Amino acid sequence: MSDAALPGAAPRTEPAPGARPVPFRGGGFRPTPRRWVGPLVFAALFAAWEAGSRMGWISPIVLPAPSEALEAFSNLARSGQLALHLQASLSRLVQGWIFGTLLGIAVGFAAGLFSLARAGIVPLVAAFFPIPKIALLPLFIIWFGIGEESKVATILFGTFFPTVIAVYGGVDGVDRGLVRMGQSFGLSRWSIVRKIILPGAMPAILSGFRISASIAIILLVAAEMIGAEYGIGAYVLLAGNLMATDQLVAGVAMLSILGLTVSWLIGRLEKRVLRWR
Template identity: 80%
Template sequence: MTEIAEQAGPAARPEPAPEREVPFRGGGFRPRPVLVAGPVFFAALLLGWEAGCRLGWIGPLVLPAPSEALAALADLARSGELWRHLSASLQRLVLGWTGGTLLGLAVGLSAGLFSLARAAVVPFTAAIFPIPKIALLPLFVIWFGIGEESKVATILFGVFFPTVIAVYGGVDNVDRNLVRMAQSFGLSWWSIVRKVVLPGAMPAILSGFRISASIGIILLVAAEMIGAEYGVGAYILLAGNLMATDQLIAGAAILSVIGLTVSWGLGRLEKAVLRWR
């Protein structure tokens, strides 16, 4: 019996399953570009909006049809007022966002790299950041006057604090093991900052740029609504006072195009700077 069991034992053992390759399921971490999805969804949304207006489901006073807003935008372009409003807004946005970003980079890097600066900057940022910056516009008017300086200062002030938080957080979250490894190779302090800290913090810094750009556009419109003769915000305010909803939607479309352009530019910057990822 024992001999029979020994002879039958090896034959009764199941054969090992053949090895198979496990497919990679991390595609969400490296998304593939689907260029058609965005335009198709946007076109479907506009077609549904237009159909709802033409069928009477949406009142013209509540929400005008996209074709009416496009006609108002075409009239604005033909009159030459489009470029006047757009150039005034872009000038304020570029000056305010650039100034706030540069100051935020300097202060955020100082807070991330130096203990004394961190002890001073972080509590100050936590105290001032929650204040709505548009509420400080009257104070800026007293300081800088009713002209362009007060509007640029409002945007600069609003962009400064989220940039500081993004830069400081990005520097603080760099892997300390990478810093220690660089120190073990004898790199200087500046070399570690340039080759380890800044590249490691750059994803968070660029994400902060996106947030600060959106905040800058919001503050731009609010500042122009309070005191400006030309600008997209002033145009939207005038259209709202006149109940010209087609012009109001046209102004909102201009802001949307500005936001898309800024997002596209920052996306190109991310691809160029974060090519190492």
């Protein structure tokens, strides 16, 4: 007997002529990769910039053409100065970011897992995080000297606080039902942290890495502008003082490439660590 013959059964409705089927939405709004869009946008922007400069719409004094900035970049590479500036900046950035991140992860997990640590850490982070970290560079120079230590300390201090907030927020946002389920199965505290809390907090932690890396690059440039012989920040400051806009744009381009590289590396880390999503 068909369903339509059953007493009380709702009659079947046939789709209207010409009606389109509803697309399947089981992907959870997962973004589809479009690898060509980003390079195409950059190419269109630079092409418009170059065309505007060659046609005289953009003054070379105000903003030089991309070809002029590329020539300044090539001259910098041929002279050997590019390697010196990059080596100095990357050394400071890597040291400050890694040490600040490791310390921030430890303190953030302590605040997220232990009530006593949370009561002492959260007010301190709320008090110190809004302070512009570059304003503390003179104090770091007094403490550590004018050398590399003060610059690394500035980057470390600026990286530490957003990492603490990201880790603490990620740990605190893990579903408590999953934690209770782990406890009901007799998992130890360390197993719960390793198998439930850490994977659940990892998306927030990696988002914090992106923010802290951007802050680290900003502080790197500011610290090098105040007192450094070599570094991208020192090169940009010197180019600005000499009104060499082509070199200035080349230095800004180096910072942009550095930021894109860091973002790509963190993106690769996300794909590897968050494969379970």
